[in-house]
Each structure stands twice: as C-alpha cells, then as structure tokens.
Amino acid sequence: MNDLDGASNPAIETKLWLAQRISAVILALMVFVHLGTIMYAVRDGLTAAEIIDRVGGHLGWALFYGLFVAALAVHAPIGIRAILAEITALPRKRIDLLCFMAAVLIAYLGYRVVRDFYALGSIA
Amino acid sequence: MSDQMLTVLVWRGTADKGRYIEYKVRGLENHTVLDVVTYIQRYLEPTLSYRFSCRVGMCGSCAMTVNGKPRWTCRSSVSKVAPGGKLKIAPLRSMKIIKDLSVEMSEFFDKLARAEGRFHPTSNRQNDFNHVKPDSVKRRLASDGIECIGCGICYASCDLVAWKSNYLGPAALNRAWTLVNDVRDGAHRKRLNAVAGDAGCHACHSQQGCVESCPKNLNPTASIAGLKRVTAIAVLKGELD
Numbered sequence: 001m002n003d004l005d006g007a008s009n010p011a012i013e014t015k016l017w018l019a020q021r022i023s024a025v026i027l028a029l030m031v032f033v034h035l036g037t038i039m040y041a042v043r044d045g046l047t048a049a050e051i052i053d054r055v056g057g058h059l060g061w062a063l064f065y066g067l068f069v070a071a072l073a074v075h076a077p078i079g080i081r082a083i084l085a086e087i088t089a090l091p092r093k094r095i096d097l098l099c100f101m102a103a104v105l106i107a108y109l110g111y112r113v114v115r116d117f118y119a120l121g122s123i124a
Numbered sequence: 125m126s127d128q129m130l131t132v133l134v135w136r137g138t139a140d141k142g143r144y145i146e147y148k149v150r151g152l153e154n155h156t157v158l159d160v161v162t163y164i165q166r167y168l169e170p171t172l173s174y175r176f177s178c179r180v181g182m183c184g185s186c187a188m189t190v191n192g193k194p195r196w197t198c199r200s201s202v203s204k205v206a207p208g209g210k211l212k213i214a215p216l217r218s219m220k221i222i223k224d225l226s227v228e229m230s231e232f233f234d235k236l237a238r239a240e241g242r243f244h245p246t247s248n249r250q251n252d253f254n255h256v257k258p259d260s261v262k263r264r265l266a267s268d269g270i271e272c273i274g275c276g277i278c279y280a281s282c283d284l285v286a287w288k289s290n291y292l293g294p295a296a297l298n299r300a301w302t303l304v305n306d307v308r309d310g311a312h313r314k315r316l317n318a319v320a321g322d323a324g325c326h327a328c329h330s331q332q333g334c335v336e337s338c339p340k341n342l343n344p345t346a347s348i349a350g351l352k353r354v355t356a357i358a359v360l361k362g363e364l365d
Contacts, residue, residue: 008321008322008323009365010317010320010324010355010364010365011320013322013326014355014358017356018359085288085322086284
C-alpha cells in the first residue's frame with residue numbers, strides 16, 4: 001500500500017531502523033533485570049508497601065526505569081509505524097504523526113510513573 | 125510412486141474471473157509438474173496458457189504455485205511434491221495474472237532496476253583486468269547470492285511483498301547485495317540509497333519465506349541483513365541522502 005505516497009528518505013528510514021535496533025538491545029537487557037527483580041521480589045508474596053520500600057526515593061531505580069521508558073518510547077512507535085504502513089492504507093504523514101503522538105504518550109505516561117514512585121520515597 | 129492417475133486442479137482465467145478446472149492425467153514415475161501441465165495443454169486443454177523455456181532449471185520461467193507453494197515446475201517431481209497424486213496448480217502470488225498460469229512479471233523486473241541491480245563499470249577495455257581474489261571476503265559474499273535465476277519464487281513466497289506492493293522484494297535486494305560486494309562496481313552510494321528505506325531492506329521482517337522456497341538454495345534474508353548492516357554504517361558516515 002501507499003505506493004504513490006512519495007519516495008521515502010533513505011537516511012531517515014535507516015536512522016529509525018538503527019534507533020529501533022539500539023533501543024531493542026537496551027530493552028532486552030533491562031527487561032532481563034526487570035523480570036529478574038520481579039521473580040526475586042515476589043518470593044514472599046507481593047505488597048505495595050514492599051515495592052514502594054524498594055523503588056521509592058531510590059535514584060538508581062528512577063534512572064533505570066527512566067532509561068527503560070525512553071527506550072520504549074523510541075522502540076515501540078517505530079515498530080507500530082512499520083505495521084501501520086503495511087496493513088493500513090493511511091497516508092505516510094498521518095502514520096508518522098500518529099506514531100510521534102504514541103511516542104510522546106508513552107514517554108509522558110512512563111515518566112509520570114517513574115516520577116511518582118521516586119516521590120513516594122519521601123512519604124515512606 | 126508407481127504410475128497412477130493424477131487429479132490435477134489448474135487455475136483457468138484471470139485474477140478477477142477464473143476458477144480451478146479438474147483434469148485427470150496419467151502420472152509416470154519420472155513426471156515433473158511441468159510435464160503434467162504440458163500434457164494437459166497438448167492433449168486436454170489447448171487453450172491453457174503457461175510459461176516455460178529451458179526445462180532444466182536454468183531460465184527461471186516456469187515458476188508456479190504448486191499445492192500452495194511456489195516452485196520451479198520443471199525440477200519439481202510430482203512424486204515428491206504430490207505423493208498422494210493430487211496437484212493444485214496456480215499462478216505465482218503477488219503478480220498480476222495475464223491468463224491461466226502466466227503472470228505479468230514486469231513489476232518484479234522493474235524492482236531489480238529500482239534496487240540498482242545493474243552493474244556500473246569503473247573501467248573499460250583500455251584498462252588492465254580487475255584482480256578479484258576468489259577467497260576474498262567480498263568475492264565470497266557476492267558468490268553466495270550470485271546464482272539467482274530470476275524465477276520470482278522468493279518474491280511470490282514473501283508475505284511482505286503481498287502486503288506492501290512497493291517493497292522491492294528478496295530477489296532485487298539479493299541482487300543489490302551481490303553488487304555491493306562487487307569491488308569493480310562504481311555505484312556503491314547510489315545503490316545503498318536505492319535499497320535503504322521503507323520499500324527496501326529495512327522493511328524486511330526476516331521471516332525467511334524466500335530462503336525456504338528458493339530453488340537455488342540461496343539465502344536472500346542473509347543478503348538483506350547484509351544490506352541493513354552496510355546501510356547502517358553508511359548513514360553514520362553521512363553517505364545516505
């Protein structure tokens with residue numbers, strides 16, 4: 001689809017591909033740590049207090065999940081962009097706009113979670 | 125398989141208007157699918173359209189969809205591809221049907237040109253011969269993809285081609301990769317620009333349908349991965365437009 005939708009830009013497309021691959025490497029490592037922590041943390045059951053106790057106010061975890069969110073905000077929209085271009089007849093510019101909005105939304109929602117968990121440390 | 129009566133369903137008509145017609149053909153032990161189609165055309169259905177030329181797996185003109193898979197019919201033995209004696213023969217996927225089993229392949233070949241699949245010489249007959257060592261890395265990479273016969277089987281087996289009609293496809297990108305590794309070629313940058321982008325190598329999902337179906341046992345997915353690597357390096361060097 002989108003045959004007559006203008007020539008794509010080789011440099012931009014290649015940079016997006018590269019950005020998606022690099023963010024994939026970051027995510028692969030981080031998901032490993034993330035899942036490992038979950039498996040370790042739930043060994044005696046799972047409580048909100050325990051999570052806040054571990055993550056709240058901890059700068060290391062805030063930076064870790066900050067990078068996690070950033071990698072996700074780069075990785076996912078580029079993939080969605082490719083899928084939309086393949087399975088819908090939407091114009092290229094519309095797809096780019098939708099995916100940019102998805103990136104901003106993922107980054108914003110993720111940032112809020114990281115910020116709020118960090119802030120919870122001062123309450124606990 | 126001993127000799128047996130084959131039930132052969134053959135696509136007749138065009139994409140818009142057509143259907144499978146059943147023929148009974150006596151199959152012989154050494155029959156190829158092309159032999160069966162030829163028998164039908166000569167003795168049962170003289171108006172059946174199909175394409176073939178060399179009959180020995182060199183020219184790449186006789187590709188058809190056989191029992192759901194794209195194959196070179198001249199080298200596909202009926203006993204291997206249809207052990208039960210039932211054949212369903214259709215034109216190649218992702219190409220416009222001209223009539224019956226003949227497809228319009230110009231889009232496929234245009235894409236070879238669009239991917240800069242043409243050799244751009246850097247020397248002429250006044251120059252000395254280029255010396256390319258057979259065991260050099262680039263020569264080996266080129267050799268891995270060079271035996272393509274342009275049959276279109278990889279193209280028909282590629283889901284991405286079916287979904288995204290401007291995608292250059294495995295054959296064109298494989299051809300470009302052989303030329304990227306040709307040290308005598310002078311259009312390196314132009315070619316990388318032609319194959320980078322959402323209609324080129326970066327669109328490939330590495331599903332490897334092309335690898336699975338290539339009758340010459342080539343690996344277009346590996347060639348496309350090679351293009352992804354070199355274009356990524358090129359963009360970092362500022363060589364892409």
